[in-house]
Amino acid sequence: MIDTHAHFDDESFDSDRESCWERALREGVRALVVPAISPDRWQRTLSVAREGAVFAALGVHPQALPAVSDEAIRAALDDVPSLVRERPKRVVAIGEVGFDHTIDLERASPARQAAVFAWHAEVAVALGLPLIVHVLRAHDAALEALERVRLPRPAGVIHSYSGSAELVPRYERLGFYLSFAGAVTRRTAKRPLAAARAVSSDKLLLETDAPDQCPTGAPEGVTRCEPAMLSLIARAVATARGEDEAALRERTEQNARRLFAL
Ligand SMILES: [Zn+2]
Numbered sequence: 001m002i003d004t005h006a007h008f009d010d011e012s013f014d015s016d017r018e019s020c021w022e023r024a025l026r027e028g029v030r031a032l033v034v035p036a037i038s039p040d041r042w043q044r045t046l047s048v049a050r051e052g053a054v055f056a057a058l059g060v061h062p063q064a065l066p067a068v069s070d071e072a073i074r075a076a077l078d079d080v081p082s083l084v085r086e087r088p089k090r091v092v093a094i095g096e097v098g099f100d101h102t103i104d105l106e107r108a109s110p111a112r113q114a115a116v117f118a119w120h121a122e123v124a125v126a127l128g129l130p131l132i133v134h135v136l137r138a139h140d141a142a143l144e145a146l147e148r149v150r151l152p153r154p155a156g157v158i159h160s161y162s163g164s165a166e167l168v169p170r171y172e173r174l175g176f177y178l179s180f181a182g183a184v185t186r187r188t189a190k191r192p193l194a195a196a197r198a199v200s201s202d203k204l205l206l207e208t209d210a211p212d213q214c215p216t217g218a219p220e221g222v223t224r225c226e227p228a229m230l231s232l233i234a235r236a237v238a239t240a241r242g243e244d245e246a247a248l249r250e251r252t253e254q255n256a257r258r259l260f261a262l
Contacts, residue, residue, distance in 0.1 A: 001027075001028055001029050001030065001206060001230050001231075001234060001249045001252060001253050002029070002030060002031045002032070002033070002205075002206075002252070002253050002256035002257070002262070003024070003029050003031070003032045003033070003206070003207055003208050003210070003227045003230045004033050004157060004159070004179050004205045004206065004207045004256050004259075004260075005033060005035055005096075005132065005157075005159045005160065005179060005181070005207035005208070005209050006032045006033070006034060006207065006208050006209070006210040006226075006227050007034065007035065007037070007209070007210060007211060007212070008020075008032055008034045008048050008054060008210065008227065009034055009041065009044045009045045009047070009048045010210075010211050012211045012224055013210075013211070013226075017048070020226045020227065020228065021053075021054075021227075023226065023227075023228035024226070024227035024228045024230070026228070027227075027228040027229075027230065027231045028231065028249065029227050029228065029230050030053070030253065031052070031053050031054065031055065031256075031262060032053070032054050032055065032227055033055050033056075033057060033092060033093060033132070033256075033260060034048060034049065034054060034055065034056050034057065035057040035059065035061075035093070035095050035096040035132045035159070036056070036057055036058050036059050036060070036061070036095070036096065037060075037061045037063075037064050037096075038060055038061060038064035038067070038068055039060065039068070039072060039073070039076035042058055042076070042083070045057075045058070046058075046083070046087065046090070046091070049087070049090040049091075051089070051090070052089075055089075055090060055091070055092040055093075055260065055262065056087075056090055056091050056092070057091065057092065057093035057094060057095045057096065057132050058080050058083060058084075058091055058094060058095075059094050059095040059096050059097040059120055059131075059132065060073050060076070060097060060116060060120070061096050061097070061098075061134060062097070062098050062099060062100040062103060062108060062113055062116075062134060062136075063100060063103050065103070065107070065108035065112065065113065065116065066103060066104040066107035066108050070112075070115075070116075073116060073119065074119065077119055077120065077123050080094070080123050080127070081123070081126070081127060084127055084129070091129070092129065092130075092260040092261065092262065093124075093129050093130050093131065093132050093156065093260060094120050094121075094123055094124040094127070094129050094130070094131050094132070094156075095120070095131050095132025095133060095134075095156070095159075096132040096133065096134045096159065097116065097117055097120040097131065097132070097133060097134070098113070098117065098133045098134035098135055098136075098138075098142065099113050099114070099117065099133075099134070099135050099136070099138035099139075099141050099142040099145065100113070100134060100135070100136040100137070100138055101136070101137040101138040101141070102136055102137050110138070110141050113138075113141070113145075114141065114144075114145040114148075117133075117145055117149075118145070118148075118149055121149045121151060124151075124156070125150070125151065125152060128152070130154060130155065130156035130157065130259050130260060131151070131155060131156030131157075132156060132157055132159055133146075133156055133157065133158050133159065133176070134159055134160070135158055135161075135162065135163065136162060137162075139163045139164075139167055142158075143167070143170055143171070143174075146171075146174050146176075147174065151174065151175055152175070153175040154175050154176070154177060154258075154259050155174060155175030155176050156175075156176055156177070156259070157176060157177045157178070157179050157205055157259060158171050158176050158177070158178050158179065159179045159181075159207060159209070160179065160180070160181040160183070160207065160209050160213065161178040161179060161180060161192070161195055161196075162183070162191075162192070163195060164191065164194075164195065165191075165194040165195045165197065165198035166198075168195055168198040168199055169198075172199070172200060172203055176203070177203045177204070177205050177255060177259055178195070178199045178203060178204065178205065179204075179205035179206065179207045180192060180195075180196050180204075180205070180206060180207070180233060180237055181207050181208060181209040181213045181215075181233060182208065182209065182213035182214060182215035182216070182225060182229070182232075182233060183213065184196055184233060184236040184237055184240065185215040185216040185217055185232050185233060185236045186216055187216065189236075193236070193240040196237050196240050196241065197240055197241055201251060202251075202255060203255065204237070204248075204251070204252055204255060205252055205255055205256055205259070206230055206233050206234055206237065206252050207230075207233070208225050208226065208227050208229050208230050208233065209225065210224070210225040210226050210227055210229070211224045211225050211226070212225060213225055214229070215229050215232040215233055215236075216232070217229075217232045218232070234248060234249050234252070
C-alpha cells in the first residue's frame with residue numbers, strides 16, 4: 001500500500017521516525033507522500049524524503065494562510081521549480097493547498113483561498129505534477145474554484161475526503177482521485193463510508209493523515225496516528241465496498257503510483 005498523505009515531517013515523529021517506518025513496512029506500506037504545511041517548514045518536509053520510499057509535496061496549507069502573506073506565498077512558489085529540479089523523483093506533487101471554511105476567514109477569506117489555489121495550480125500545471133487538495137466544510141467553494149481553473153488529467157487528489165457521495169462524480173469529472181483517512185474506521189461513519197463506496201475503483205486512494213486522525217482500532221492508549229495504521233483504513237474501506245482487502249490494497253497502491261508517477 002501507499003500512504004498518500006502522512007505528515008511524516010511532524011515533530012511528533014522526531015524521536016521514533018525510524019521505528020515508525022519499520023512498523024509501516026511490516027504492515028505492507030511501501031511508500032508515503034508527505035504534504036507540506038507552510039514554506040518556513042519546506043526544508044523539514046524535504047529532509048524526510050528518501051529515495052523510492054518517502055516522497056514530498058510542496059505547498060501552503062489553507063490553515064497556514066492566516067499567518068503567511070501573499071507575497072511570501074508567491075516568493076515561495078517561485079522557488080518550487082528549482083527545488084523540484086534539484087530533487088528528481090522526490091517531490092511528486094504540489095500541496096497541500098485548498099479550501100477550508102473552519103479557519104480565520106478574515107485573514108484567509110474564501111476569495112484569498114481561491115487565489116492561492118490558482119497560483120498553486122499554475123505551478124502544478126507548469127511542472128506536470130498533481131495537486132494535493134484539502135477541502136473542509138468548503139465543498140461548494142472548492143468545486144467552483146476547481147471548475148474555473150484548467151487542470152490536466154489526472155489533476156490530483158482530494159485528501160481525507162469529507163464530502164457527500166453525491167459530490168464524488170463531480171470531483172472525478174474534474175480529474176481528481178479521492179483519498180480516505182481514519183474517519184472511515186469510526187463505528188458511526190455513515191457519510192465517509194457512503195462516499196468511499198461511490199468512488200470509481202481506479203480513483204480510490206488511502207491515507208493516514210498521520211499524526212492526525214488516529215483510526216478506531218489503534219492500540220489502546222495510542223493517540224498519535226502513524227503510517228502503519230493504514231491497514232485499519234484499508235480494512236474499513238474494503239469492508240464498506242464489499243471487496244477483498246488484499247485486492248483493494250493492491251489496486252489503491254497502483255492508483256497512487258499512477259497519480260504520483262512513483
Ligand atoms: Zn494534511
